[in-house]
Amino acid sequence: MSLNSAFYENADPLLLAVDCIIFGYTPEGLKLLLFKRRVEPFAGAWSLIGSFVQRDESVEEATSRILEEATGLSHIFQEELGVFSSVNRDPGGRVISIAYYALVRIQEEDADLLALHQASWFPVDQRPPLILDHEAMVVAGLDKLRRKARYQPLGFELLPEKFTIPQLRSFYEAILQREVDQGNFRKKILAMGILEKLAEKDRASSKKGAHYYRFDRDQYDRQVQEGFDFTI
């Protein structure tokens, strides 16, 4: 170890956890993936999914591990939200938690896994009471998602691979919580040059049918390189 390990040995060891706010989206609105807690205290209550950070992994790796265990998906969008560290936040022990939010396409996760974990998608504004300070985490996550979606292309993590302009507009109406003008939205988003138009049309919601588009991440990255601003 080090030449002066007393410095390290005199420090208080703590438990460090990660809790994940997993967001999804359907045409009905934003959703939140919640889990029935299995351990005391508060066994049986609704909770975010979480885990302790292990000695041999970084916090990001712990988050990826948790997300993959819970949904069966890897490479999920994840970003740190904040540290929750009140001394008495967890009656079970002195645990400091790093909250992450994650974005998943609701169709893609493994239904059996969700059942196994006793997990359910809730509309964000109809969420049940949550354990510990998880409600505060969700509020912070919602706030961050709503702010950030305005100037970063987070929506494309939540929508299906293929989507129509009206669907994308509905998503932003849900996020921004206000109406968005059809024509202006279409012109603006297409002018960015980051959507690839597909031949296929969606005929489910109108007789004329709406063209499907796909997010072109390479093009987006190139635009950003040139100082382009995504803001909706």
Add this chain to the structure above:
Amino acid sequence: MSLNSAFYENADPLLLAVDCIIFGYTPEGLKLLLFKRRVEPFAGAWSLIGSFVQRDESVEEATSRILEEATGLSHIFQEELGVFSSVNRDPGGRVISIAYYALVRIQEEDADLLALHQASWFPVDQRPPLILDHEAMVVAGLDKLRRKARYQPLGFELLPEKFTIPQLRSFYEAILQREVDQGNFRKKILAMGILEKLAEKDRASSKKGAHYYRFDRDQYDRQVQEGFDFTI
């Protein structure tokens, strides 16, 4: 303890630290407060100031404690920057660090304390090599400060209580790293209605003299309440 304490007892305890990126500002530009490290490994090298989080304090409290110990000031602006948790980031032990950035008025801190801690202010673009991953923390802090100062009134934490419009403009030129038009800047910032004009003038930098102003936080908070956007 809990009914199922095995859940907690089987977890790996870790050391949690806080490291502070302390920014200051002088007319010459942005400054960074660095410290000579006293303990091995890397004793004698330049470092951010930090400390382990103790069992009986939150991470925010630990940060305030560190900042007060280092500068003699309380109620310093502080905000979390990110978690640094690579498994091998610290050869001294398995330490996960939460980086905070803090903003102080350079005149106000206690000079004796700085000497006691072997601390010095460095121009941000002339900083020495730093221990561990502190260089990455500084880069992240600079990035966050530069982004955030554009749409949050962080500048007023760094400038003296009283400042002139030209001084404020110089600050934003340093932050944004580009020239800012005099006339337009003055009109915009005054139109926000968050500056209080003082009778006194600064005659140091011109014969005509420039009026001093003071940031009116109450007015700012009221404006924000009404959906006002600060963006420079």
Add this chain to the structure above:
DNA sequence: CCAAAAGTGTTTGCGATACACCCATGT
């Protein structure tokens, strides 16, 4: 009276908003 910085006024152009209008098609 002139240089130098503070401070004011004027013009211009682009982008956001509002909204009118045209298109395609299943019933």
Add this chain to the structure above:
DNA sequence: ACATGGGTGTATCGCAAACACTTTTGG
């Protein structure tokens, strides 16, 4: 043929950017 949602075009307003101009005062 018409209702319905997709898609296009156009007028307007506000505001940021550029920049010319006026003010003040010490040397």
